[in-house]
Amino acid sequence: MPTTSRIALVRRPSPRVAEGLVENSERVPVDAALALEQWHAYVRTLVAEGWETVEVPASDAHPDGVFVEDTVVMFRGVAVVTRPARPSRRGEEEATARVLADLGCATAAVRAPGTLEGGDVLKVGDTVYVGRSARTDASGVAQLRAVLAPLGATVVAVPVTRVLHLKTAVTALPDGTAIGYEPFVDEPRLFDRFLPVPEPHGAAVVDLGGGRLLLSAAAPRTADLLADLGWTPVPVDIGEFEKLEGCVTCLSVRVRELVAR
Template structure:
């Protein structure tokens, strides 16, 4: 059976104090609503047949709910990130413990390299890494060296208009890369495999299985576009996280390979 496990982390009551870079800070983040939305997000995984594990909460770290930024998982290897924002580097300790408990080998991005997991898009043996914001060239080089023995091709992609690469683009189950054109610096990176979506949050999908995507409720036209392509679409309201530049991808780490399995 396919291994379908996700690491998640409960939002901090201080989430509204987190970092924002490309949007105006909202003064009305509702921490109680954020918890309810997070619980609905987790439940969407459960309904799709996934198991979830909670990384130890970190109330003192406002951005800790965005657990995807703490690592890059490829095959049986978990590369623990070194976040580009120094304020977020404490988030990786408990996340590393959680993924190690699943039996993954552990490696680390070391100084002076920086890398956020949200800058990494993986599909079909290729790994695109956004550079220019939270992730630097040294971080990309270290990731390339760590993933090369696993056969991955790592490609750097400049990111200037959004926080992370996966704020701009993600991939559908068959490999088409989707993005909201005003926020994609260079769609020619995926020439012939790029699909423009009508809403910013329509660019963010989590693959639940080979025909099902999870996405934000704030992109109904994009959802209809995906349905017209034969996909099943699950939507969740993540409005409080969107106020902090969050999206459906950054709220979990998806584990799809069981370490040590054939």
């Protein structure tokens, strides 16, 4: 039987974080020292909200390694280890897989030539939306469906052509409402309930539990909107990572269930 947990995997940024990939926006300078400060503040926020943080060993060779979410998809205690699309990111997933094994987690893996990145996977109850993006291909979607369908998931592929990953554009509130910045979303009607937010950085939230939502400090109007709807926003400054097309979901993997192997 699954056991409940509140574990968040995190990964310290590489000193080469400023060299991270930027494909959908104009590159601007990244301050690696400030990025490290912001990462520490992000981790402290998770701890203050009752999450046990587990560090995936950092890798100086992977400038994008801090975006640990891309390396695994968690569903009902099962970890699907991904296969990043870009050669510079290959190998990031290996350290994540070892940490999950140490936690006793049941695992599966996406195999070549398929590619899948966790930033393209949005879970809303039993429905798993997967962005068909420049980083996740049809084989990756099919392999994820093959693993998750026996666990009770309905995997729905959605087009992503305007941003890096699906969760750059859309995430979900604890009640299942999808929220997103409409100019970034290819087809809002694919989601059962869709709430537009007023700022690009407001599209991403992390459900911390108890109605509390982690979101970017760069989205104050979205925070006000969510507060008006009865949620409690928990802002965090991740500006250096946003320069690299990152968001609050990218910097951790929430493990809410563990299924022993």
